[in-house]
Amino acid sequence: MSSQHPCITDGWFNEVNDKSFPGQAFSLKVNKVLYHEKSQFQDILIFESSDYGNVLVLDGIIQVSERDEFAYQEMISHVPLYTHENPKKILVIGGGDGGVLREVVKHSCVEEATLVEIDSRVIELSKKYLPGMACSFKHPKVRVKLCDGFQFLRDVAESGTKYDVIITDSSDPDGPAEAFFQMEYFELLYKALNDNGVVIAQASENVWLNLDYLKTLLHTARAVFPLAEYCSTMLPTYTSGQLGLITCCKNPKVNPTDPSRVPTEEEQTNMRYYNRGIHSAAFVLPTWAGKVLKP
């Protein structure tokens, strides 16, 4: 373990990427580096920031900060789960910090939530440094598989197992998650889904950064699913303050912009970001982006 990291200069972590977001950078002030290693799969950095709590960084890109993570975890979980009228069996691909699982098990109808994470170090380190997220690993409905998500889906296709909701909570396509943004992945998701099933995937971009890429990704999703829509969640530590999510439905009559369930009073008490209004609002696009991304 090294306490130095090439992205940290003069006490600031700098998120810079000439390929994905040229000409702009976001920085967080570092109190101290908690952990740094190159695991078998990726560069893992965890630091305590001055104002955003502990921060997990994979391959130089911020994955979660304790201060704003709920905006991501709640939206990527509750948008598909409330879209589905009765989700029982949930699959999470990636998401080794545990934050998505924490949200999934808030739905009392969920009977089983399986997490497939390729990098066991992310889980172990999240348990230590991001306990507010990793708390969900202890939940009786949760199962964890340490393997490649893509291979897991291939095995699922052979076995005939089906899920109601599948959430791809991956890192960006430059690293080990590259395959999660390809046609074959969407085909495997389709096969692994029940007839009324819903899929959501982080899109790694937003409308400001790379609209053409999002158009291509939606085109790929729509070649497999009868319905795929773009929505987004807004949080400071993601590039440009927002992140795109792609929602796909196997049944074209399921409308992800108009959820079939709403949070019960008790469920709503446990949510800081998600509500019925923000579910639909997340699908509303500014005019120039809507022209490109709407079907």
Added chain:
Amino acid sequence: MSSQHPCITDGWFNEVNDKSFPGQAFSLKVNKVLYHEKSQFQDILIFESSDYGNVLVLDGIIQVSERDEFAYQEMISHVPLYTHENPKKILVIGGGDGGVLREVVKHSCVEEATLVEIDSRVIELSKKYLPGMACSFKHPKVRVKLCDGFQFLRDVAESGTKYDVIITDSSDPDGPAEAFFQMEYFELLYKALNDNGVVIAQASENVWLNLDYLKTLLHTARAVFPLAEYCSTMLPTYTSGQLGLITCCKNPKVNPTDPSRVPTEEEQTNMRYYNRGIHSAAFVLPTWAGKVLKP
């Protein structure tokens, strides 16, 4: 004119402010500094960025970039203008770059748009370096007054002149715009408004940065107006990727979340961000913020 600026290091402009947004920073790559001076009122910097076009910075805070300015100008203009059923007489306080005026005169019902800017240098420099915004100064419906907006409103109160929509497109409260965030300013706005009039003001913060400040600002607005609501617009070059706007109505039956007019086909053709859907979506708040900011 000096080409050096304390916020520019190693070819990057860094937006850092320990008071307003401690522990986080946003940076843009600089191709070249186009202009830098300390005017009578503020520090003015204009630079050509690598990926965001020309950028105007006042007192170290990004005001507009050519790439994403429309998201701000369209929302702060069209939200109040489409809320009003027939806006004819418009007042813009601040907004010396001309972008808000450009949007206001897109409404054919508008008969007169008056801009009150304290710093004539901002207008002159915008004409030179931000021509896509400053184009509106030539429009026959536009009048410009070079004076303090606060004093202008005092004179308006004495003269009895009334406006249908007043837009406060100011800089943040740390500089010459400080008075625009006080009770007396809201009282002057109220007096300067027709009975069905609508006011919008940039709130200088967003829900992630300083929710308590927004609560206080709304409290101030609600002490004067029967109705004041928070909405926001999303763009990369504002801190955390979003900026709050406060909309106030003199008639409590006017509902700013449900506009009384929609863009005509021709008007919509000329808008890149605003549309009927995003107008209402801009008022939808994440749960934790809604609890604090909703009346």
